[in-house]
Amino acid sequence: MPAEKTLAIVIRTVPFGETSSVVTIYCREFGKLRALAKGAWRPKSSFDGGLDLLSISQVLVLRKSSGGLDLLTEASLERRFRVGRSYAAVLGGLHIAELLDVLTADADPHPELFDVAYATLRRLSAWRGDDAPVAGLLLRSDLAMLRLVGHAPETACCVECRGPLPATGRIAFGMLEGGVLCERCRSGRRAVVSLSAAAVATLRHVLEHPTATPPPDIPPGVAGEVRAMMSTYFAHLLGRPTRVAARLKPVRRRIS
Ligand SMILES: [Zn+2]
Numbered sequence: 378m379p380a381e382k383t384l385a386i387v388i389r390t391v392p393f394g395e396t397s398s399v400v401t402i403y404c405r406e407f408g409k410l411r412a413l414a415k416g417a418w419r420p421k422s423s424f425d426g427g428l429d430l431l432s433i434s435q436v437l438v439l440r441k442s443s444g445g446l447d448l449l450t451e452a453s454l455e456r457r458f459r460v461g462r463s464y465a466a467v468l469g470g471l472h473i474a475e476l477l478d479v480l481t482a483d484a485d486p487h488p489e490l491f492d493v494a495y496a497t498l499r500r501l502s503a504w505r506g507d508d509a510p511v512a513g514l515l516l517r518s519d520l521a522m523l524r525l526v527g528h529a530p531e532t533a534c535c536v537e538c539r540g541p542l543p544a545t546g547r548i549a550f551g552m553l554e555g556g557v558l559c560e561r562c563r564s565g566r567r568a569v570v571s572l573s574a575a576a577v578a579t580l581r582h583v584l585e586h587p588t589a590t591p592p593p594d595i596p597p598g599v600a601g602e603v604r605a606m607m608s609t610y611f612a613h614l615l616g617r618p619t620r621v622a623a624r625l626k627p628v629r630r631r632i633s
Contacts, residue, residue, distance in 0.1 A: 380437040380450050383407055386494055387432045388474040392418070400428055400449060402436060403477040405491040408484050412438055412447040427452030431470045431498060459503035465511040465625075466504030472621040473497055473518060479615055480526050493521045512600040513583075513592035515625070519607055520580070521587050528614055531556025532581040538562055547571045550606060552613040570609060576602045 388409075389401035398417040403409050417424045427434035428449075437451040460467050473494050481487065497518040504511065523529045534541060536556025542548055549563040550556065550570050557577060563569055576599050583593060595603065608622040 378440060378442065380439050381407070382435060382437055384455065384491075384495075385410075385434055385436045385452075386474070386477065386491070386498065387428055387430055387434065388477050390428055390430060398428060399446065401478060402438075402449075403481070403491060403494065404436070404438070404486075405488050405495075406486060407438070407440070408486040409477065409481045410438060410440075410447050410484060412449040414449040414452070423450065424452045425454065426457065427454040429454075429457060431458030431474060431502075432456070433458075433495060433498065456499065456502070458498060458501075461503040461505060463504040463508050463511065465508040466501040468621055468624050469501045469511050469515050470498055472515065472619070472625060473501075475619050475621055476519070476522055476611075479619065480522060480528075487525060490522060490525045493518055493525065509597065509600075510592060510594065512604065513595050516579075516595070516603060516607070517583050517587065517589075517592045520583050524584070524587070528555065529584060530580065530610060532577055532584060535559035535562050542577070543574070545574050548574060548577050550577075552609060555610075568613060570606060572606060573599070573602060575599050576606065579603055580606075 383404040383406040385402040385404040387400060388403050391399045393399045396416050396418045398414045399411060400414050401411050414424055414428055416422050417428055432454055433456040434452045434454050436449055439448040439450060441447050458470055477494055497514060500514055520529060535558055536554045537558060540559045542557055542559060549558040550572050551558045551566055552568040579595055579599055604625055611622060612618040
């Protein structure tokens, strides 16, 4: 089988032997692949920087027809993820890589998912200025990715009875049901968190405007609440917390 070329995001890399690596890449055409890159750590290899974590690279891959690792024969760096002065942006990049890994099955192509991750990584790379807008950018990509894999939370009406929600005060969100619950439907349910109307409105706004530029400017109090809710939602969806989630605390806007 000839080697196939595709644009890929490097989402994990593990050393293998003295000079090789097993890399997990998310390809625009092929979805998530695990591939052996022989001699990746040799000086002057045919991978030259193209396998650094969060890099976006053109890769040549030999697909295995039955099980086992694919073989990566070349990786040409297209865009390196640059660590700027923002810790939040770096964590955001790692979060995107983790979601690409845990939300997808192997070799299940999803070009739109790739495009969301690609666009977000480009924005986060070499992030300058205030950290606060990172929260809006990540919320937008989280919700877009969840929507594309069929797990977008319901925020417009009660997920159970489709009835209306109160416009003010606290609103229940059922983690197991994947959406907001009206007063009547919430009683007796497990894994329910209480959100402010502002937090629900923020989630709904981002879901309804997935491609808005720039991302929403979320007030710090609401950003913290929404991020905590998203971390809990991912933990229920995946059966465990994501590795980066606990560190993704929203940063307070600098006052100066
Ligand atoms: Zn209901």
